[in-house]
Amino acid sequence: MINLKIGGVPEHFNYPWYITLKNKEYTKHNINLRWQDFHGGTGQMCKALREGTVDIAIVLTEGIIKDIAAGNPSKIVQTYVKSPLIWGIHVAAKSSFKSISDLENATNAISRYGSGSHLMAIVNAYNQGWDISNLKFKVVKDLQGGIDALSNGSADYFMWEHFTTKPYVDNGVFRRIDDCPTPWPCFVIAVRDEVLQNNSNDVKNILKVINNITRDFKEINQVDKILAKRYQQKEADIQKWLAITEWNDSEPITTELISEIQNKMKTFNVISKKKDPELFIKNMYI
Structure with a gap:
């Protein structure tokens, strides 16, 4: 075998x-x-x-x-x-950020460089007309790392699959600002x-x-x-x-x-x- x-x-x-x-x-x-x-x-x-x-x-x-x-x-x-894949764009529930435009100069939590959360952050930035070279990233390893980073303020927003993160939106850990589907x-x-x-x-x-x-x-x-x-x-x-x-x-x-x-x-x-x-x-x- x-x-x-x-x-x-x-x-x-x-x-x-x-x-x-x-x-x-x-x-x-x-x-x-x-x-x-x-x-x-x-x-x-x-x-x-x-x-x-x-x-x-x-x-x-x-x-x-x-x-x-x-x-x-x-x-x-x-x-x-x-x-x-539908990527939810999340901030901490009590964050002052209200719309995608608020995130242009914010720090984005990603699992690691080359990951979907990293690459789709670039896609989202392109869609918004932002300068991609100005994007700021914090590596957080995984979903739990994203939860921790938004909760402690070491990152401002986090992109992860919409339905996987939905329970965290429902229980008040995250607030979803918008979605970004893969093209x-x-x-x-x-x-x-x-x-x-x-x-x-x-x-x-x-x-x-x-x-x-x-x-x-x-x-x-x-x-x-x-x-x-x-x-x-x-x-x-x-x-x-x-x-x-x-x-x-x-x-x-x-x-x-x-x-x-x-x-x-x-x-x-x-x-x-x-x-x-x-x-x-x-x-x-x-």
């Missing part, structure tokens, strides 16, 4: 992986797939892929594209969630090059299993109640999230999509120049 390690954020997007792992779907293909939660998000997972401490990662599209361009020896094998499909599945070279068929089998569950995920009996309980969300919020979330269940990632995303990232000054789209992807469906 082949041993492979996979990682992702401990959020509702990745519940399909929990189901397949709980049901031992991968052992049927002679694969011992072990899951690791990454509370630090995409930046932490990119580092783990580089170091070989994880083989497969469910990462934000913008983060892994930037990191592969910077030398991460991995490839995107498939889009995982093809709808945008591209939000999550992809990335695999280390070494694994693709040595275990290509295993990766294909893993994709078959996960695509089979995401294809009908919304039809699972009482899935909204299950997710609400597991992730401490309100059922109404989970229902809203399910309504706007669309998984990819087999479509290969294309060079055209990578090129389009790079064009936008270059416009946003997230990357300085485009690279050959073939550098980023491995088509597992041929």
Whole structure:
């Protein structure tokens, strides 16, 4: 049996992986797939892929594209969630900041450089017409770090996935000023090059299993109640999230999509120049 390690954020997007792992779907293909939660998000997972401490990662599209361009020896094998991610823009509940325009010269809490919270802060700044070179960041590692930084005043605002942070808005820790959706499909599945070279068929089998569950995920009996309980969300919020979330269940990632995303990232000054789209992807469906 082949041993492979996979990682992702401990959020509702990745519940399909929990189901397949709980049901031992991968052992049927002679694969011992072990899951690791990454509370630090995409930046932490990119580092783990580089170091070989994880083989497969469910990462934000913008983060892994930037990191592969910077030398991460991995490839995107498939889009995982093809709808945008909705990033909430949060301040402390008692903050004097009332609108996005108030945040132009404020300090932004990010999990780490190269993470989604960092890159989407740049996208948001571009959307607002701010001078990106003047952005100020404080690295806080994870969601709890963002909560602490806004609570103690060491940072002024924090961008994180809308529904994951909704409980903290409801209980008065955060106040959400606005939302900023990603201008591209939000999550992809990335695999280390070494694994693709040595275990290509295993990766294909893993994709078959996960695509089979995401294809009908919304039809699972009482899935909204299950997710609400597991992730401490309100059922109404989970229902809203399910309504706007669309998984990819087999479509290969294309060079055209990578090129389009790079064009936008270059416009946003997230990357300085485009690279050959073939550098980023491995088509597992041929």
